[in-house]
Amino acid sequence: MTGQRLGAVADDFTGATDLAGNWASRGLRTSVLLGVPEDSSDLGGGDDDAVVVALKTRSAPPQEARDLSVRAGRFLLERGCVQLYDKYCSTFDSTPRGNIGPVADALLELTGADRAVVVPSFPDNGRTVYQGHLFVGGTLLHESPMKDHPLTPMRDSHVPRLLAAQTRHHVGLVTLDRVEGGPDVLRRALDDQARAGCRLVVVDAVRPRDLTTIAEATRSDRLVTGGSGLALGMPRRAGERRALRSVPGHRVILSGSASTATREQVRRAAGRVTSVRLDVEQLLARPSAYLAQLVDALSASWRAEPRRPALVYSVASTDDLRRTRHLGTDASRLVEDAHAQLAVALSDAGATEFLVAGGETSGAVMRALGVRRLAVGQALAPGVSWLGGTTAAGRHHNFVLKSGNFGSPDLFLTAWEALV
Ligand SMILES: Nc1ncnc2c1ncn2[C@@H]1O[C@H](COP(=O)(O)OP(=O)(O)O)[C@@H](O)[C@H]1O
Ligand SMILES: O=C(O)[C@@H](O)C(=O)COP(=O)(O)O
Numbered sequence: 001m002t003g004q005r006l007g008a009v010a011d012d013f014t015g016a017t018d019l020a021g022n023w024a025s026r027g028l029r030t031s032v033l034l035g036v037p038e039d040s041s042d043l044g045g046g047d048d049d050a051v052v053v054a055l056k057t058r059s060a061p062p063q064e065a066r067d068l069s070v071r072a073g074r075f076l077l078e079r080g081c082v083q084l085y086d087k088y089c090s091t092f093d094s095t096p097r098g099n100i101g102p103v104a105d106a107l108l109e110l111t112g113a114d115r116a117v118v119v120p121s122f123p124d125n126g127r128t129v130y131q132g133h134l135f136v137g138g139t140l141l142h143e144s145p146m147k148d149h150p151l152t153p154m155r156d157s158h159v160p161r162l163l164a165a166q167t168r169h170h171v172g173l174v175t176l177d178r179v180e181g182g183p184d185v186l187r188r189a190l191d192d193q194a195r196a197g198c199r200l201v202v203v204d205a206v207r208p209r210d211l212t213t214i215a216e217a218t219r220s221d222r223l224v225t226g227g228s229g230l231a232l233g234m235p236r237r238a239g240e241r242r243a244l245r246s247v248p249g250h251r252v253i254l255s256g257s258a259s260t261a262t263r264e265q266v267r268r269a270a271g272r273v274t275s276v277r278l279d280v281e282q283l284l285a286r287p288s289a290y291l292a293q294l295v296d297a298l299s300a301s302w303r304a305e306p307r308r309p310a311l312v313y314s315v316a317s318t319d320d321l322r323r324t325r326h327l328g329t330d331a332s333r334l335v336e337d338a339h340a341q342l343a344v345a346l347s348d349a350g351a352t353e354f355l356v357a358g359g360e361t362s363g364a365v366m367r368a369l370g371v372r373r374l375a376v377g378q379a380l381a382p383g384v385s386w387l388g389g390t391t392a393a394g395r396h397h398n399f400v401l402k403s404g405n406f407g408s409p410d411l412f413l414t415a416w417e418a419l420v
Helices: 013-025 062-078 100-111 159-164 176-180 183-195 208-217 229-233 260-270 280-285 287-304 318-327 329-348 359-369 411-418
Strands: 006-010 030-034 050-054 083-087 116-119 127-130 133-136 170-174 198-203 223-226 250-255 274-277 310-313 351-357 373-381 384-390 396-402
Touching: 006 013, 006 062, 013 030, 013 050, 013 083, 013 229, 013 359, 013 373, 013 384, 013 396, 050 062, 062 083, 062 100, 083 100, 100 116, 100 159, 100 198, 100 223, 116 208, 116 229, 159 170, 159 198, 170 183, 176 183, 176 208, 183 198, 183 208, 208 229, 223 229, 250 260, 250 287, 250 329, 250 359, 250 411, 260 274, 260 310, 260 411, 274 287, 280 287, 280 318, 280 329, 287 310, 287 329, 318 329, 329 351, 329 359, 351 359, 351 411, 359 396, 373 396, 373 411, 384 411
Parallel strands: 006 050, 006 083, 030 050, 083 223, 116 198, 116 223, 170 198, 250 310, 250 351, 274 310, 351 396
Antiparallel strands: 030 373, 127 133, 373 384, 384 396
């Protein structure tokens, strides 16, 4: 890494690539490291301006989330990162146990920061915070589809209240009027909160320019926390964005995401590409034979049309989740494992370009493929980019790791056109 170094710890893989894409759009050469890095060789050439360490800690036990985040944060600080960015979901996906609070507490301790802002807002993707209440496309979080998320159902919209249940520290709030006063006014408001004993301070932001103000006010902070939106507030640098080349081979979409935007993307793509629904009943009954059958179906389709994308999805409508609800989180893990095993088998069968939908799903897939580092390429939508990486088997692949609610309705059909 050279110049002004930025480092982030992200709680899931799509979230990491979301932030990395936003930094890339500000002219920073950015990489994503998957899992806690072991040593500097994990940085590749080491000439990046910004590095995001992608963890899979959103739904992990809090102690594990804390430990991994501290190890990742320490790695970045030891390599000269001037500011640590604690990236969580713009819809504040968490439970009363965490992990946003426990991880923020641990990173406050690690960095020695006297306070850190809490900024889930990402207006380009419809996430705004006003008077501490988080809105998704104009709807309060607890009334949005996030109320039914299979792992982290969000039943409250008030960010200070959500966070207070998870952290050891007092949580403050700085409202929009202070943000609109500009960076100096905001910095004083943040310092006042710290003096009043609040080490985590939620900050309202409803427009992109509010994020610019927050980024300017926190430029010298050791730690910031938020969704990826805050990264868009930083000044643009001169660097050029990488353009990834298409990799000859087959194209596959693995969609384990239950989010509303993904369900529409699945619906649009289903009739237009080769598509199969992952049937949880069959998966339970005869896992190996069933997955082999899916790989055969996709391979047959590629023999006829090698570059036609093939889609495997596990949620087309909320009925699919209702059907498996009696299995609890076991169903989620089972489906994640299935997507992961499919990814490996399909890579063996000649797939080279993967679009994976859903954070947990992406984490499972990338771990199974054994990819350690991703270079950020061209942007597809706010928070969604092409990425290039090499699998444990030494194959170079292109990936999109799509956050559940991001991307246009036709993303599964159009993403491929962006590769040069
Ligand atoms: N049919 C299904 N039944 C139960 N769980 C499912 C089903 N399909 C997907 N899942 C699980 O739901 C979770 C979705 O989370 P994620 O991949 O982060 O995407 P998103 O947050 O966009 O919904 C994953 O753990 C996935 O395995
Ligand atoms: O901040 C966001 O909204 C995303 O980067 C994100 O983390 C979404 O998570 P998934 O919906 O689980 O992909």
